[in-house]
Amino acid sequence: MVSLTSFLPPLASFFHLYPVVLGMGEENCSPRKQLQHKTQTEAPGKSWHSQAYTLGAISNFMSTFLTFPIYKVVFRQQIHALAVSEAVRQLWHEGPQCFYRGIYPPLLSKTLQGTLLFGTYDSLLCSLCPVGPHSLGHRWAAGLMSGVVEAVALSPFERVQNVLQDGRKQARFPSTFSILKEFNSYGFWGRMSLGYYRGFWPVLVRNSLGSALYFSFKDPIRDSLAEQGLPHWVPALVSGSVNGTITCLVLYPLIVLVANMQSHIGWQSMPSLWASAQDLWDTRGRKVLLIYRGGSLVILRSSVTWGLTTAIHDFLQRKSHSRKEQKD
Template identity: 90%
Template sequence: MEEQNNSVGKELQHRTRAEVPGKKSWHSQAYTLGAISNFLSTFLTFPIYKVVFRQQIHAMAVSEAVRQLWHEGPQYFYRGIYPPLLSKTLQGTLLFGTYDSLLGFLSPDGPHSLGQRWMAGLMSGVVEAVALSPFERVQNVLQDARKQACFPSTFSILKEFNSYGLWGRLSLGYYRGFWPVLVRNSLGSALYFSFKDPIQDGLTSQGLPHWVPALVSGSVNGTITCLVLYPLIVLVANMQSHIGWQRMPSLWASAQDVWDTRGRKILLIYRGGSLIILRSSVTWGLTTAIHDFLQRKAHTKKEMKD
């Protein structure tokens, strides 16, 4: 029975990206599955995310960040949830959907090499960065406690951005901090998709329940990826929290400011690392497990119809 389950799991991983010739390509459903899995995991882990964000901006301890949120009151605890909920849902749609489409284009019949998975992940990350940077920009301003008085709502932030000229709306408004976002997203996607399936295949061969390999694979990949790219995550959060065209430091000045305010120490750059491990493990573990579960359900329904 275990061997049968393992073979079904491996067959599913290949068939979701390349269907039998003459039949409709199944990988179009990856867009829907990615949206649902990211929506659910984002909603469940938002409290962790907000504490981590406060650490990245203010370089404070976990207890101090929690205390700050507690003093602000419950009416502000979920302030800023709508932009990440929308952006993460779109992220899942683009990330999983474009990855499967690009991988199918690079290698229609499979199996897929490490280089092909890396390239498809890299390109899907580029698409994701272009499409979602404006959402992350608004989200980071909303979650900065220092901006609550001047910019209490999403509308007030959009009004400020739209008061700039055309180039200012892009470079200083919606796409502030775009280049580090591009590097972070493209490398992050490439790393995640390159090693997700090998880890999952290895665990599946041990005869574990099918949800365990997906959960562990997502957790391990998410944790390693976020730790490697954590300095970029901190830089993006600090750059995108700035608002007001007259006070916009450059990319280099922003990086230098983060380095200086962290006492020129790598350990202080990684302040919040304990929670980033937890958040990454939970978020990507849940996302991968939910995506795998939905994928299996859709595959089973398709088999029954055929």
């Protein structure tokens, strides 16, 4: 199998993104907000940001591996509009050798996603408001821009992953190398628009809005739960689970559209964005309920993934602050 580092060259020229400044009114400072403010004003640009990148990578790697079976069942539902039992039966008939087929692209992409999402969010937030407290506008802007970076950097991984997971493509494209070979046979613009960045615009909207929603409302929920005297990891776990689930469900139609667009391959018959959306609506019988098929498993996956990631991220922030206080 080709090394996954072969994904990286098409991405190198897309990382030169810069923060956009957006200011809004200040918020009231709860004890949790004071902790964040104190941490960021005492050690701006130092070890905490590197820890945020590292934490995002580790937590997303673990959660992706553990929840990949759920993701694959959801993907089959999005592509074929199957019930859960039918999707599981389809995977069962393909055999255990194909069960984890396609895990390498999401494993690498989700690890990079955690690195970029949490690391760039913290960096952008401190750039927008170095001294705090951070308003809703600051969190929204930093989340939006971190989602843009994530979309630009990781869309090619998702594209290859979706082709690999489509059972209809196994004979023609049995490996990552065969897909990369197909994409690289196009011209430059075809390689970008029809190959690596197929379905980029809905990915951009989904990731930027999803990140902005998640980071905007994660802290208020966690802070309100923390006032109830719960163990410190519970508010972060619940906040991450609730925000990840709600965000995913709100943007679920875009998730389904991206999965269907990125499963197409071959420049001869590549439908446009509008044609893809219209075809999805028609094939789902013009019913919103069928578009949301697979939503129950998305709730489970999002709860596990974002809850775990948020809890570990919060734990690391507390440990970092404690070590700082002990040194002082």
